[in-house]
């Protein structure tokens with residue numbers, strides 16, 4: 423096997439690992455959203471606010487520490503969490519509107 427062939431084989435193996443991880447991420451995100459939807463329904467039913475900035479602050483601090491330990495850029499970890507939380511809050515606002523309708 424020449425060098426290019428070997429490189430192609432490694433590329434295919436790495437891409438298989440990436441695909442597996444992407445599938446796991448999607449499954450985990452779906453599971454997370456199932457929980458946050460339950461939280462959103464609970465909040466809507468009891469008149470609690472969709473967003474909880476204090477809780478978010480704790481989560482950001484915890485995830486940034488975890489990211490540092492794992493060798494992941496903590497700035498990226500924070501941006502990723504904020505991206506998800508923004509979507510969750512949008513869902514919770516929608517649930518509140520649905521509940522009030």
Ligand SMILES: C=C(O[C@@H]1C=C(C(=O)O)C=C[C@H]1O)C(=O)O
Nearest residue numbers: 458461472473474477478507510
């Ligand atoms: C899920 C919640 O609602 C919002 C979304 C959060 C999240 O996605 O982790 C955290 C805090 C809230 O702003 C919650 O209050 O726990």
